[in-house]
Amino acid sequence: MHLVYIDDSGDDHWSCFSALIIAAKDWYEASAWLAKMRSDMKVARGVYTTIELHAKDFIGGQGRVADRKIGRPERVLIARGILRRIAKLPGLQIINVVMEKPERRRCFDWLLNRIETNMKYADSYAMLISDNDKNYNPMLVRKRKDNPIPSKLGGWESGKFNESKPIARIVDQIAYRDSKVCPFVQAADFVAYALLRKESPVPSHANSGIDKLFFELTPALCLSANLADPHGIVRWVRKK
Numbered sequence: 001m002h003l004v005y006i007d008d009s010g011d012d013h014w015s016c017f018s019a020l021i022i023a024a025k026d027w028y029e030a031s032a033w034l035a036k037m038r039s040d041m042k043v044a045r046g047v048y049t050t051i052e053l054h055a056k057d058f059i060g061g062q063g064r065v066a067d068r069k070i071g072r073p074e075r076v077l078i079a080r081g082i083l084r085r086i087a088k089l090p091g092l093q094i095i096n097v098v099m100e101k102p103e104r105r106r107c108f109d110w111l112l113n114r115i116e117t118n119m120k121y122a123d124s125y126a127m128l129i130s131d132n133d134k135n136y137n138p139m140l141v142r143k144r145k146d147n148p149i150p151s152k153l154g155g156w157e158s159g160k161f162n163e164s165k166p167i168a169r170i171v172d173q174i175a176y177r178d179s180k181v182c183p184f185v186q187a188a189d190f191v192a193y194a195l196l197r198k199e200s201p202v203p204s205h206a207n208s209g210i211d212k213l214f215f216e217l218t219p220a221l222c223l224s225a226n227l228a229d230p231h232g233i234v235r236w237v238r239k240k
Contacts, residue, residue: 002122003027004115006130007179007188008108009056009196015104016199017111018192019095020184021118021126021222026090034183037085045070045078052180055079055193059210076208083194083216086187092220093118096195097234108136110234112143112167114225119169121224126169131185132176140174143167191217195233 001024008017022030041047046066057063059079061072070078086092095114099107119126130136148162179185194214201211214231223232 002119002124002126003184004126004128005182005184005188006111006128006174007185007192008104008131008134009189009192010101010104011196011200013101014196014200015099015101015107016192016196017097017107018188018195019111019115020086020089020188020191021093021095021115022089022184023091023124030089030092031183033085033089034187037082038183041078041081045074047078053082053186053190054179055190059193072208076210076213079190079194080209080213080216082187082190083213086191087217087220089187089220093222094191094217094220095222095225095234096191096232098195098199099236100238103236103238105139106236109139109143110236112136112140112170113147113149114222114234116165116167116169118222118225124169125171127171128174129177129182129185130174131179131189135174135176137173140167140170 003022003024005020005022006017008015010016038047038049042049046068047070048066051065058065059072059075061075095111095118097107097111097114115126115128144167146164147166149165150162177185179189194217197205197210198214205211218231221232225232226234229235
């Protein structure tokens with residue numbers, strides 16, 4: 001059994017989803033690891049242990065996050081450390097999907113399929129946990145009944161280009177959690193934001209290193225999600 005924590009990030013052009021996959025047997029150790037990270041941040045930088053870590057606001061300099069003033073350069077440095085620690089969570093695998101903003105639902109659809117494939121390879125099942133500002137359960141229910149998948153080779157053995165491969169390894173409905181009380185969803189938020197800034201750098205941040213934060217996650221990236229991408233990022237862009 002695996003737990004999969006999902007969050008997204010986006011701007012005017014791109015929609016990004018990230019899924020953090022953790023075996024249930026590793027959950028307690030991973031939870032302790034995140035708690036230790038927050039404790040270490042408090043000691044080293046004065047960052048409050050009780051506040052929600054929301055990547056966009058934290059890195060952007062919003063809000064009082066510590067018992068002292070922390071400017072953007074230091075916040076970026078802290079974010080780099082957060083991502084480095086996330087990448088070391090026991091047994092963690094990260095799946096990332098990026099598409100143009102209008103394809104947000106397709107983006108989540110493809111994420112579900114990659115999670116399903118990952119569970120098949122692991123001979124396991126997944127429970128999904130997501131931030132509570134969205135609801136994709138109707139999509140999941142539909143894909144359990146009919147989930148057309150195009151063949152990469154031009155056709156399946158049946159002769160059809162699309163063949164239904166119903167979702168069977170994602171159990172129950174997606175559980176929606178308030179990210180304020182779920183450190184794992186907060187971690188997924190940091191991953192998704194790092195992915196967004198890699199794919200869509202902000203010119204005014206050119207010298208800040210924000211666009212390079214994603215590479216701290218390299219040890220945990222699920223490269224098999226897309227072997228055509230050096231970081232396993234799943235992509236789809238509408239043909240013009």
